Amino acid sequence: MPEGIILKGIGGFYEVLDKEDLDTVYTCKVRGVYRKEGELTPLPGDHVNYKILNSTKCVGHIEQIRKRKNSFVRPPVANIDQLAVVMAVTSPSPDLMLADKLLITCQTQDIKPLIIINKTDLDQEGLAERLQAAYSGTGFPVILLSKFRQESYDCLHEKLTGCTTAFAGQSGVGKSTILNAVFHNWIMETGDISDRIQRGKHTTRHVQLFRLNSGGFIVDTPGFSSFSVPDVSHESLEIFYPEFYDALGKCRFTGCSHTSEPDCAVKDLLDKGQLDEDRYNRYVELYKELKEKYDNRYRR
Numbered sequence: 025m026p027e028g029i030i031l032k033g034i035g036g037f038y039e040v041l042d043k044e045d046l047d048t049v050y051t052c053k054v055r056g057v058y059r060k061e062g063e064l065t066p067l068p069g070d071h072v073n074y075k076i077l078n079s080t081k082c083v084g085h086i087e088q089i090r091k092r093k094n095s096f097v098r099p100p101v102a103n104i105d106q107l108a109v110v111m112a113v114t115s116p117s118p119d120l121m122l123a124d125k126l127l128i129t130c131q132t133q134d135i136k137p138l139i140i141i142n143k144t145d146l147d148q149e150g151l152a153e154r155l156q157a158a159y160s161g162t163g164f165p166v167i168l169l170s171k172f173r174q175e176s177y178d179c180l181h182e183k184l185t186g187c188t189t190a191f192a193g194q195s196g197v198g199k200s201t202i203l204n205a206v207f208h209n210w211i212m213e214t215g216d217i218s219d220r221i222q223r224g225k226h227t228t229r230h231v232q233l234f235r236l237n238s239g240g241f242i243v244d245t246p247g248f249s250s251f252s253v254p255d256v257s258h259e260s261l262e263i264f265y266p267e268f269y270d271a272l273g274k275c276r277f278t279g280c281s282h283t284s285e286p287d288c289a290v291k292d293l294l295d296k297g298q299l300d301e302d303r304y305n306r307y308v309e310l311y312k313e314l315k316e317k318y319d320n321r322y323r324r
């Protein structure tokens with residue numbers, strides 16, 4: 025049975041791109057069985073097995089949804105490989121707590137983070153370098169972009185190739201601008217070209233995957249930024265800070281929260297200037313937030 029990827033779903037119809045024949049998109053319905061309670065509802069990004077009902081009209085039927093790597097309810101999408109966490113050096117000033125939370129979410133969902141520092145043309149005080157330095161300890165890739173430096177997008181293109189990437193970040197940081205540059209340069213002409221022309225003119229209402237010439241997909245979604253606190257416990261928070269790794273297990277107290285205990289190896293790193301102080305302070309803030317949530321778990 026042929027295999028495909030759902031590019032989008034609207035009103036019970038799904039556009040399925042064949043995995044072998046990348047020029048053909050089948051419009052598919054789903055077998056009634058998926059409508060039953062507890063059955064999976066197909067999502068954009070799903071890998072499926074489908075049956076061809078009419079090959080000239082490209083009509084098919086989704087028979088099976090393959091095991092997902094990850095999936096989200098808001099936005100409804102599955103199998104994200106990479107999340108571009110976009111911030112601007114200024115206007116708006118970066119919400120680094122949001123960025124930190126998005127990075128945690130990535131790690132809980134087996135998603136590679138890609139940190140994008142945008143609007144570097146507006147940078148007059150070396151903010152971009154400071155942000156880059158703040159995240160260098162994470163080991164996650166950081167790229168600097170500006171819409172006035174087209175060549176900066178080439179570096180982004182390289183990172184997008186071969187993965188399914190979604191974009192997240194505060195309103196106004198430049199996500200649509202970046203997506204438009206990608207659409208303009210690297211998106212396959214096949215499929216629904218009218219969709220492509222609509223880009224940038226309207227706010228995104230449906231989640232949709234677009235195939236890159238070089239392989240891989242980018243996902244245009246509304247609202248990947250409205251995560252609240254990631255679903256992790258205060259006790260496990262430390263493992264989502266790669267820059268803490270060298271210190272973990274070396275504190276005087278087992279179960280050290282690295283917030284106020286004496287002889288804390290994480291604090292030592294901070295004192296030695298090996299941690300970004302602001303990012304450490306946000307860790308402490310988030311730890312307290314998660315602990316409070318835990319302590320109040322039986323209250324309403």
Ligand SMILES: Nc1nc2c(ncn2[C@@H]2O[C@H](COP(=O)(O)OP(=O)(O)OP(=O)(O)O)[C@@H](O)[C@H]2O)c(=O)[nH]1
Pocket residue numbers: 142143144145146169170171172193194195196197198199200201202
């Ligand atoms: N100076 C400068 N402005 C930029 C850059 N990238 C985007 N902008 C501008 O920033 C504004 C917001 O950009 P958008 O791409 O709409 O931002 P967005 O992240 O999609 O915002 P939402 O859709 O509200 O989430 C627009 O006026 C863009 O022209 C850049 O690299 N430099």
Ligand SMILES: [Mg+2]
Pocket residue numbers: 199200201
């Ligand atoms: Mg936008």
Ligand SMILES: [Zn+2]
Pocket residue numbers: 275280281282283285287288289290291
């Ligand atoms: Zn500690």
